[in-house]
Amino acid sequence: MSRLIVAVDGPSGSGKSSVCRAAARTVGAAYLDTGAMYRAATWYCLDQNVDLSDEDAVAVAVEELPLCISTDPDHQVITVDQTDVTAEIREARISEKVSEVATNRRARSLLIDAQRKLIDDAGFVVAEGRDITSVVAPDAQVRVLLTASAEARLRRRGLQMGGTQSEEDLKVQVLERDRKDSAASNFTEAADGVAVLDSSDLTFEETVEALVGRIQGAATHDPAL
Ligand SMILES: Nc1ncnc2c1ncn2[C@@H]1O[C@H](COP(=O)(O)OP(=O)(O)O)[C@@H](O)[C@H]1O
Numbered sequence: 001m002s003r004l005i006v007a008v009d010g011p012s013g014s015g016k017s018s019v020c021r022a023a024a025r026t027v028g029a030a031y032l033d034t035g036a037m038y039r040a041a042t043w044y045c046l047d048q049n050v051d052l053s054d055e056d057a058v059a060v061a062v063e064e065l066p067l068c069i070s071t072d073p074d075h076q077v078i079t080v081d082q083t084d085v086t087a088e089i090r091e092a093r094i095s096e097k098v099s100e101v102a103t104n105r106r107a108r109s110l111l112i113d114a115q116r117k118l119i120d121d122a123g124f125v126v127a128e129g130r131d132i133t134s135v136v137a138p139d140a141q142v143r144v145l146l147t148a149s150a151e152a153r154l155r156r157r158g159l160q161m162g163g164t165q166s167e168e169d170l171k172v173q174v175l176e177r178d179r180k181d182s183a184a185s186n187f188t189e190a191a192d193g194v195a196v197l198d199s200s201d202l203t204f205e206e207t208v209e210a211l212v213g214r215i216q217g218a219a220t221h222d223p224a225l
């Protein structure tokens with residue numbers, strides 16, 4: 001496979017990370033979790049005691065962020081200045097703050113540049129986030145908005161967190177975060193040319209199959225590939 005970009009956006013808990021990682025594995029593509037980059041940036045700001053409400057200070061921290069992210073779907077490792085933050089960036093303390101970094105315009109612009117470079121270097125890649133189909137890689141051959149009902153997303157996140165979060169905490173981490181993130185990107189409506197994949201009533205395997213089918217379809221129909 002030469003170059004094929006698969007761009008997937010969607011709200012929290014719709015299945016982006018797990019479905020895209022599995023689909024990338026199936027088709028032999030690289031996998032880029034752009035949300036992990038916003039999370040790692042947030043981890044760094046907190047580690048450096050940066051006041052998240054100070055837009056300039058956050059932008060400066062993101063500019064110097066010593067971030068390394070793997071794009072191997074079988075080995076997801078994210079380090080900040082050689083500290084492995086892969087697990088820590090999923091904690092509730094990061095989920096609760098990440099929107100403050102994601103809505104910082106200068107920080108976004110820096111992270112988007114880094115994402116474009118990672119996508120370019122990978123060549124054949126499934127990249128997921130909130131603005132991949134619309135801003136980061138609008139020319140991607142496969143563009144999908146992965147959705148699921150709020151009920152399904154809350155249920156999935158609850159299970160994923162091992163039942164440790166109250167209903168109220170889950171609402172804050174999923175629905176309230178989506179509301180804040182909406183200020184920075186539109187991931188609730190599909191832009192022109194973006195296909196909607198609603199996973200509410202699909203199993204995980206069915207959702208992966210649907211995405212893999214689209215990738216294989218694009219690979220077959222693009223004479224340049
Ligand atoms: N179609 C699906 N049906 C059931 N569970 C799913 C489905 N898609 C994803 N999941 C599960 O939901 C949880 C949240 O998915 P995740 O990939 O973290 O979502 P996102 O990256 O969009 O926030 C994971 O535990 C995942 O395995």
Ligand SMILES: Nc1ccn([C@H]2C[C@H](O)[C@@H](COP(=O)(O)OP(=O)(O)O)O2)c(=O)n1
Nearest residue numbers: 012013034035036038098102129130131181
């Ligand atoms: N391309 C992206 C990816 C993520 N973000 C923001 C929005 C989210 O609150 C955070 C974390 O994203 P992530 O995909 O890890 O979120 P989930 O918990 O998987 O829903 O980053 C973004 O603004 N743009």
